Amino acid sequence: MPRQSGDHTGTRVQEQRRLAGLTQRTLADRIPYSYSWLTQVECGARPASVDFTAAVARALRIDVTVLTGQPYTTQMHEDRLTELIRPIRESLDLYDLGDDPQVTTRTVAALVAAAEELCAHVRAARLHTAAAALPDVITELTVLCWRSPKTELWRALASAYRTAHDITVKLGYYDLASVALDRLGWAAERAGDPCLGAMRQYFRGLVYFREGEYSIGLRLIRSGHSLLAPGESARPALTVAGQLHLGGAVLAARAEEGNLAAEHIARAREYADRVGDASRVHWLNFSPVNVALHEMSVAMEMRQFDEALRQAKAIRLPASVATSRRAHYAIDRARVEMELGRGEQSLKSLWAARRAAPEQTRYHPGARETIRGLVHLSRKAPEPLRNMAAWIGM
Structure with missing residues (x-):
C-alpha cells in the first residue's frame, strides 16, 4: 500500500482554512459541499475533486494552486522540465523591446511552420519537445514582427503565445499562462484577426473555470462571441464560436446552471454539424466528437456520474482525435x-x-x-x- 503523504490537497485546505480563521462548519457553509464532505477531504478520506478545490479557493480568496500544490516541482525536476520554464518566461518578456540586431531569424515560412509544429507537439502531448523549442520561436518571431510587421507573422506569434499558454497550464504555472494570454491579445490586435481575440477570451474563461469564478468566465465567453461578426459563415469563425459554446457549457455546469449548459451544448452541436472535423482550425480540436466529450464533462461537473459514464461508454474516439x-x-x-x-x-x-x-x-x-x-x-x-x-x- 502506498504511504499516505501528509502533504495533499486536503491538508492544504485545512491549513488555509485555519489561516483564514474559519471552522470547518463555517467554510462548509460557504461552498456547495457538505460539512461531511469537507471533513473527509481534509483528513484524506475523500479526494479533492477539481471543482471542490476551486470552490474552496474561491471561498478563501486564494489561488487554486495554493491548494493543489502546483507546480509539482519534484516530478518536474525528475523529468527535467523546470529548466525549460525560465527561457519561456524570458521570451514572453521581449514583446515590447523592439528589434534585436543580435538575433538571427529563420525565414518567415520556416517560422510560420515552426509555430504550427509547436501546436502539433502539444496536441500530441509532447510537452518537453514543445517547451524546449518554444523560446527560440517566440524570440525570432518577436524580432521579425518588429523588423517587418506582417499579418502572417503576427498570427504566427499569436499562435506561439497560445502554445506557451497551453504548456504552462498543463505544467501548473498558471501565473505564466496568464502572461501568455496577455501576449496573445497583444499579437491578435496587431494581426487584426477577431478569431484570435475571441480565442483569447475562451482561454481566459477557462482561467476562471479553474479558479471557481464561473460568472466572470461566462462573461468572457459572451465577450468572445461579441468579437465575431454576427452571421459570420467562414469556417474559422464558426469553429471558434463553437469552441466558445463548449467553454460556456462546462462553466455553466460548474455554476449549476443546467439549462444554460444544455443550450451551449446544443449551439456547439449546430456549429459542429456545419464544420465537421475542424480540429486543425486554430488547433482547437473542435468536432462533433469533441462536442460529445464536453457533453460528458457537463454531466460529470454536475455530479451526474451515472449519466456521465453512460455517455463515456457511448463515445468512440476516431484515430484523428x-x-x-x-x-x-x-x-x-x-x-x-x-x-x-x-x-x-x-x-x-x-x-x-x-x-x-x-x-x-x-x-x-x-x-x-x-x-x-x-x-x-x-x-x-x-x-x-x-x-x-x-x-x-x-
Whole structure:
C-alpha cells in the first residue's frame, strides 16, 4: 500500500482554512459541499475533486494552486522540465523591446511552420519537445514582427503565445499562462484577426473555470462571441464560436446552471454539424466528437456520474482525435468511475491516459486526486495502483 503523504490537497485546505480563521462548519457553509464532505477531504478520506478545490479557493480568496500544490516541482525536476520554464518566461518578456540586431531569424515560412509544429507537439502531448523549442520561436518571431510587421507573422506569434499558454497550464504555472494570454491579445490586435481575440477570451474563461469564478468566465465567453461578426459563415469563425459554446457549457455546469449548459451544448452541436472535423482550425480540436466529450464533462461537473459514464461508454474516439484530448477523456472517465466505486475500471482508464500522454497525465491535478481516491477505495492496493501512486510522487 502506498504511504499516505501528509502533504495533499486536503491538508492544504485545512491549513488555509485555519489561516483564514474559519471552522470547518463555517467554510462548509460557504461552498456547495457538505460539512461531511469537507471533513473527509481534509483528513484524506475523500479526494479533492477539481471543482471542490476551486470552490474552496474561491471561498478563501486564494489561488487554486495554493491548494493543489502546483507546480509539482519534484516530478518536474525528475523529468527535467523546470529548466525549460525560465527561457519561456524570458521570451514572453521581449514583446515590447523592439528589434534585436543580435538575433538571427529563420525565414518567415520556416517560422510560420515552426509555430504550427509547436501546436502539433502539444496536441500530441509532447510537452518537453514543445517547451524546449518554444523560446527560440517566440524570440525570432518577436524580432521579425518588429523588423517587418506582417499579418502572417503576427498570427504566427499569436499562435506561439497560445502554445506557451497551453504548456504552462498543463505544467501548473498558471501565473505564466496568464502572461501568455496577455501576449496573445497583444499579437491578435496587431494581426487584426477577431478569431484570435475571441480565442483569447475562451482561454481566459477557462482561467476562471479553474479558479471557481464561473460568472466572470461566462462573461468572457459572451465577450468572445461579441468579437465575431454576427452571421459570420467562414469556417474559422464558426469553429471558434463553437469552441466558445463548449467553454460556456462546462462553466455553466460548474455554476449549476443546467439549462444554460444544455443550450451551449446544443449551439456547439449546430456549429459542429456545419464544420465537421475542424480540429486543425486554430488547433482547437473542435468536432462533433469533441462536442460529445464536453457533453460528458457537463454531466460529470454536475455530479451526474451515472449519466456521465453512460455517455463515456457511448463515445468512440476516431484515430484523428488528438492524443492530448484522448488522454483528457480517459482522465475524466477515470474520475467518474472512481466516484461510482468502480476502482478497477478507473485504474484502467488512468493507465490508458498514462500510456497515451504520460507527461500530461502526471501533471494533471484531476488524475492525481483520482489516484488518491482509488488508494482510499482499496483495502490492499494492487501492484498497478501502487506503481501509479509512486509515479505521481504519492
